Amino acid sequence: xxxxxxxxxxxxxxxxxxxxxxxxxxxxxxxxxxxxxxxxxxxxxxxxxxxxxxxxxxxxxxxxxxxxxxxxxxxxxxxxxxxxxxxxxxxxxxxxxxxxxxxxxxxxxxxxxxxxxxxxxxxxxxxxxxxxxxxxxxxxxxxxxxxxxxxxxxxxxxxxxxxxxxxxxxxxxxxxxxxxxxxxxxxxxxxxxxxxxxxxxxxxxxxxxxxxxxxxxxxxxxxxxxxxxxxxxxxxxxxxxxxxxxxxxxxxxxxxxxxxxxxxxxxxxxxxxxxxxxxxxxxxxxxxxxxxxxxxxxxxxxxxxxxxxxxxxxxxxxxxxxxxxxxxxxxxxxxxxxxxxxxxxxxxxxxxxxxxxxxxxxxxxxxxxxxxxxxxxxxxxxxxxxxxxxxxxxxxxxxxxxxxxxxxxxxxxxxx
Numbered sequence: 547x548x549x550x551x552x553x554x555x556x557x558x559x560x561x562x563x564x565x566x567x568x569x570x571x572x573x574x575x576x577x578x579x580x581x582x583x584x585x586x587x588x589x590x591x592x593x594x595x596x597x598x599x600x601x602x603x604x605x606x607x608x609x610x611x612x613x614x615x616x617x618x619x620x621x622x623x624x625x626x627x628x629x630x631x632x633x634x635x636x637x638x639x640x641x642x643x644x645x646x647x648x649x650x651x652x653x654x655x656x657x658x659x660x661x662x663x664x665x666x667x668x669x670x671x672x673x674x675x676x677x678x679x680x681x682x683x684x685x686x687x688x689x690x691x692x693x694x695x696x697x698x699x700x701x702x703x704x705x706x707x708x709x710x711x712x713x714x715x716x717x718x719x720x721x722x723x724x725x726x727x728x729x730x731x732x733x734x735x736x737x738x739x740x741x742x743x744x745x746x747x748x749x750x751x752x753x754x755x756x757x758x759x760x761x762x763x764x765x766x767x768x769x770x771x772x773x774x775x776x777x778x779x780x781x782x783x784x785x786x787x788x789x790x791x792x793x794x795x796x797x798x799x800x801x802x803x804x805x806x807x808x809x810x811x812x813x814x815x816x817x818x819x820x821x822x823x824x825x826x827x828x829x830x831x832x833x834x835x836x837x838x839x840x841x842x843x844x845x846x847x848x849x850x851x852x853x854x855x856x857x858x859x860x861x862x863x864x865x866x867x868x869x870x871x872x873x874x875x876x877x878x879x880x881x882x883x884x885x886x887x888x889x890x891x892x893x894x895x896x897x898x899x900x901x902x903x904x905x906x907x908x909x910x911x912x913x914x915x916x917x918x919x920x921x922x923x924x925x926x927x928x929x930x931x932x933x934x935x936x937x938x939x940x941x942x943x944x945x946x947x948x949x950x951x952x953x954x955x956x957x958x959x960x961x962x
Contacts, residue, residue, distance in 0.1 A: 547573050547956050552641030554580040559732045562936045595625035608693040615646025615697040623650035637952045643701040659951035662705035667718040668694040674860040714883040730943045733936025734871050741873035745848040764850040766798040766865050770816050773805040775856025778902045780819040784826040785906035790913045794831045847872050852912040870926035875919045877908045893926040
């Protein structure tokens with residue numbers, strides 16, 4: 547089969563599916579991306595495209611996002627035209643809707659089916675905007691958020707089928723979208739993301755390894771920002787560290803902003819929160835690890851006695867489900883995307899996102915009596931295997947949907 551993937555940040559949500567298809571052999575696979583420096587992979591062609599246009603900083607706010615997405619779409623379409631001129635015609639196209647990259651591909655290949663990933667519909671109410679009163683919405687946000695959905699409205703017509711990873715994400719879209727969007731998660735590699743009680747993690751400040759015998763609690767996000775509850779976590783630190791004098795916090799994440807408004811403070815939200823809690827935290831027991839390699843991140847979770855995951859109503863982080871697969875004891879925010887995959891008292895302990903004191907109390911309880919909460923990690927891993935395992939649950943659904951769009955003669959054999 548000839549397969550075209552399109553995602554501005556290779557491989558994005560297609561990491562596992564792309565790797566599986568490449569490993570099968572016999573397919574002509576092309577991946578269009580904006581990402582720089584991607585090494586070529588045997589069995590596929592990675593082609594970088596350049597956006598045809600980027601809006602100026604002073605562009606009209608209501609159309610600026612569409613302008614950017616249109617530039618991405620034209621850049622991807624022009625790269626597709628070059629592929630077509632070279633004789634490549636995909637049997638199916640898989641791509642992310644959100645950056646506009648799929649918008650004009652039907653103009654290149656009118657009869658080629660497109661399977662689009664619908665990640666999030668921009669909500670002025672009921673989503674991330676306005677959820678935390680500490681960060682009130684900007685003026686006219688209801689207009690600006692709806693304007694950002696122009697790319698969603700354009701692409702619901704472009705794609706032949708859609709996919710959302712979770713029901714929460716699917717349900718952010720209007721009901722008129724739902725018939726076209728199936729809910730299938732990207733898939734969790736539960737065969738690789740496993741508990742490992744023998745794991746050791748070097749801490750340079752201590753000059754030694756730390757293990758599960760140490761009283762480690764963890765927090766992880768792509769970037770330390772309010773959307774992922776970083777400010778709530780830092781405000782919980784004084785009580786946790788005071789109550790547990792041997793505990794250490796290991797924090798993974800960058801100092802940029804992935805979602806939401808950037809901090810006005812020099813040094814970002816980390817510096818802002820460090821100044822707020824000031825001398826009430828024993829910083830010698832707080833370890834900011836920055837962005838770490840994937841294997842190192844796994845090891846940190848594997849030694850964690852308590853892993854904290856916080857989010858406003860927004861896209862659920864892969865890391866939360868990967869931690870579940872690794873059998874972590876999780877304390878998480880009691881918000882809709884979390885409740886879809888975690889059940890209070892069964893697979894995690896859920897606390898009010900807004901109440902950092904409640905967060906602190908729950909983490910303290912877990913650190914004090916880990917045996918009382920050991921069932922959470924076991925149940926969480928079992929839940930991931932049963933519902934979200936890539937190989938046994940998600941992959942067959944992905945392949946079945948691809949096959950539904952192509953002639954039987956071109957169908958991919960179903961795994962297993």
